[in-house]
Amino acid sequence: MTDSTRRELLRSIGLGAAATAAGGFGAWTVLGGQTPTRAAAAANPPVRIALAATDGHMTLPGRPPVYIFGFIPVPQAMSVGQLTNTYKGKAQHVSPILDVRQETDLYLTLTNLGLVGRPDLTDSHTVHWHGFRTPSALFDGVPEMSVAVPIERQFTYFYRPHNPGTYMYHCHFEDVEHVQMGMTGIVFVRPSQDGDSGWDPLHRTTTFAYNDEDGSTAYDRHFAILLNEVEERQHEADEQIQEFIPTEYDPAYFTLNGRVYPQTVLVNADPTLPSQPISALIQVNPGDRALLRLANLGYQQHAMQLPGIAMKVIGEDATLRRSPAGVDTSYWTNTLYIGPGEARDVLFTAPPFNPSAPTATDGHGRTYNTYLFKNRDFRRLSNGGAPGLGGMATEVRVYQGSPLPAQTVVGQTYA
């Protein structure tokens, strides 16, 4: 697959949908912290994203296909009728990663296609950016406070993000059910500082997690990974028109970007996982500064570890870890705690390639060391209780000789 074909494919599955639209940035003026500049606002062309809401099935080891609800990226130009004919019943989990830039006007059109498996269920859907500071309830996606989108209708949400960081989005209609059923995704906001070559202390990147004004959040590669649980019995009950009792919530599947290990290390858009197109594989060259944009839309707290590599938490809940007086409150950790609805921005530096440690070689002859990014709880490292490593784990692969080209989209994988 050529690079440009790959980009098209990634774009079509919604990875970096907005990033590709961001172009020539205006001069960035130091105004401090998260204060936006009007110059930056004028320089960013508006971005349009189209999502559809429907149902479908995902693949988990040891089970028949698991019924889900979800958002899928769809073309702007299609009518509701065309969208229904083409996409109804083809939900994905997790939802597309939305990559947007501070001070960019974003129009997000949601079309509700209805459900194939539950035609009796006439639920509406919404898009709610969790933790996002929005001045108007109208675009906040809480149906009791504003509007929801009925079947075969569309609604366009408007956003102008002022605060960089990692957020998450989900449907807010019957949300305990719809969130568990899979209507969850990551949205992140790139800072206005991006594009300015002066801040990186290593002088090799123009990408930052926040408007840090000192280069401390510079990164070479970034990865957006959403943590979820799948309570398979709730999905089964939903498909069979049965009640599920939420106090019996005891999931047996724990996912990163809607995949369990070893699905997590398959590449983006892997053909064996048509409804789970977003990889959780972390591929880096030695010395790369990697930014993990993590969020949890499960219902349980998770503790994540990366044995062998120290993690530095630089942001929490879309806020740079810095006191009002400017004191750096970032911290190093080997265990990262993420509660439901919380987000973390974590930096690590890829260690040198170690030829005396165990190595593996991929189909292109590239050799790498493997580190596991995994849940600390062994019960969450199993697929439905089956023996062997599964669940909430993925690999960080550090390659010999820096063969990986620069990322063009977040979470890019190199087949």
Ligand SMILES: [Cu+2]
């Ligand atoms: Cu919904």
